[in-house]
Amino acid sequence: MIRRLPVIPTLLVLAAVATMIALGIWQMRRAHEKETLLARYSAAQGLSPVVWPTVPTRDERLPLFRRATAFCLQPVAQKATAGRNRKGASGFSHLVDCRTGGAEGPGLRVDIGWSANPNAGAGWRGGPVSGIIGPDGETRIRLISATGLAGLQPTAPPDVGDIPNNHISYAVQWFAFAAIALVIYALAVRSRLKGAR
Secondary structure (H helix, E strand, O other), X not given: OXXXXXXXXXXXXXXXXXXXXXXXXXXXXXXXXXXXXXXXXHHHOOOOOEEOOOOOOOOOOOOOOOEEEEEEOEEEXXXXXXXXXXXXXXXXXXXXXXXXXXXXXXXXXXXXXXXXXXXXXXXXXXXXXXEEEEEEOOOEEEEEEOOOOOOOEOEOOOOHHHOOOOHHXXXXXXXXXXXXXXXXXXXXXXXXXXXXX
């Protein structure tokens, strides 16, 4: 006589499979959202320049890849970070944090240019800047100068193609995990039922 399926293990496996399928569907939605975002970023490259925006709140859309102009009233901090020049050479991008108005003004981070020397670009005293708005891990956005300032070479502008959209492959992985879990469980139950005969 064939024994019934074990209830608790079956429920646990079905719950895990349902979760994996839900994660796969969520990744499919994220892929569509990312495609829309990348299309917006690509379109932004052809729009007319804007004046440097105030730092957007978390709910606002970042104006990434848009050309912009700004005025650095006074540099207040500077650092070098890994970067590339327009020819693709590795080196250092020089970032300067600026005051743009009153003491509490919106602030501005400018990528003033690239060099092979991490200590270069220290003489820049601010002024007008024009370039492209790129992502920044600390301030969310930075203005990448179209021309090298303070004797630096221009930093490579941000590229929409550098933003990955791997959500479809993640969705396929979650669906595959769900199928594999079902197959493994079916084989385990089959083996158990054979042993019980």
